[in-house]
Amino acid sequence: MWSAKPIYPPKGFLFSGIIAGIKKKHKNDLGLILSQKPASASAVFTTNVFLAAPVLISKQRIKAGTAQAILVNSGNANAGLGNEGIVSAKKTSKALAQKLGIKESMILLASTGVIGEKFPAEKIKNAIPKLVQNLNPDGVLEFTRAIMTTDTREKISSRKIQIQGKDVRILGITKGAGMIQPKMATMLGFLMTDAEASPDTLNQLLKQIVPHTFNRITIDGDTSTNDSLFLLANGASKVKIAPDKPGWNSFRNALYQICLELATMMVADGEGVTRYFYVQVNGAKSKSDAEKIARQIANSPLLKTAISASDPNWGRIIAAAGIAGVKFNPNHASVFLLSPNGKNRMEIFKHGARSKKYRGLKQEKRASKILSKNGFKIIFHLESGKESFEMISCDLTEQYVRINASYRT
Incomplete structure (x- = not known):
């Protein structure tokens, strides 16, 4: 790498x-x-x-x-x-x-x-x-x-x-x-x-x-x-x-x-990791709000396991954001995927609902391809302010469990 x-x-x-x-x-x-x-x-x-x-x-x-x-x-x-x-x-x-x-x-x-x-x-x-x-x-x-x-x-x-x-x-x-x-x-x-x-x-x-x-x-x-x-x-x-x-x-x-x-x-090089990715939250009311949401998304075991399979299960992104302890209007939230080279940007979720641009198997496959690469970015956009925060995270695999289950043996 x-x-x-x-x-x-x-x-x-x-x-x-x-x-x-x-x-x-x-x-x-x-x-x-x-x-x-x-x-x-x-x-x-x-x-x-x-x-x-x-x-x-x-x-x-x-x-x-x-x-x-x-x-x-x-x-x-x-x-x-x-x-x-x-x-x-x-x-x-x-x-x-x-x-x-x-x-x-x-x-x-x-x-x-x-x-x-x-x-x-x-x-x-x-x-x-x-x-x-x-x-x-x-x-x-x-x-x-x-x-x-x-x-x-x-x-x-x-x-x-x-x-x-x-x-x-x-x-x-x-x-x-x-x-x-x-x-x-x-x-x-x-x-x-x-x-x-x-x-x-x-x-x-x-x-x-x-x-x-x-x-x-x-x-x-x-x-x-x-x-x-x-x-x-x-x-x-x-x-x-x-x-x-x-x-x-x-x-x-x-x-x-x-x-x-x-x-x-x-x-x-995380334990069992096959790829790393970025989580960017922008448009937040405060830096603290942006950080709370970014960390919640970046640490979501459900999202991280989905990413290990290149599964664009965007519901896990919004579910994580929604329990970050930050008040925001879900009807003003949007989710995007960005390829590692920055050339392929996909609108997945727009103003509280699945984006009209993200329909059908072809779009699912396109999103899955983005998730299969190192260094892609999940963007969670709010319309509450101008603050942003970015995290670096990784997928979660069966190998992580095996490594830590046998760490002392």
Whole structure:
């Protein structure tokens, strides 16, 4: 779906990914990102009230606005363990700090996997020497594979841009295929740049970009206990990024494109997913109204299963919209389907009834063909105002059930 693109690791960052024996299968399950010098840092985390131990620890450490390393494991979420989980997580960061010769407070933590299982701190501690030994600028793929759970492919996006005649590199890595409806983060995400930026600037960038990228996706409507998105800037390029500096718009746009690409990759690689699609609500009275309706449609299991069969069952679209908790006149509502290339737009539902333009088997087949492609759009139009909101969603298949029914076995 996404053609192979060059990876541009930012200067001054090293990556590692190894097998520590956390997962039952013999696969990479422990990863490390290291900035060779302290970096400005910012992050957003899950809105779930049950916070995993690494989230609790990282939320405290990120307040300093600086970090140098991120230790990540897959195969165990270190969630639902109370104080035991926090103690275990700190054991691993302490061991890593000693090996790297840096302060423990400079290490951020992230975990993903099964909730409620004893955290394998000793396995991680024992693997740290090898993990550090394997650090190198080209270890991006090994790191990415170490953070994957039910993902079927790596999710990496990067850009190299020029600002004032100097190269600036930005790299993004995410994982996530299930329990995805982030609401303030992504499953696990790591953004790194060799630009120089203050923690306040990084906070501003995340606040501007996350609501329009990672917060617009859903796979199954669930929000993890471990969602974390980190942004680190180490200044190795000697290019300063700030709203009042040259290149601000170029940098912000590049970071936005990376985040949007990664968010879409996650939905497209959702558990059992065969295609992704967009839900756009426009003509709403308020942004909040538009978002409520868009999320209700995007998360409808009935609609998502119909889409898996390319079935243009538009009744499921209006049924979902009607229970979103938004007051609107159904006689002023319309539904359209738009092909991925934007050339084929079909009016399905018009002012409270099936459209006169959508009659007969020929039109059904035309609609079904649109639904069979990646990246089509469902447009729900109201005549209540001028506000809009767009989500990225995916179909729901039998394979999703199989994957999650056997997740712990």
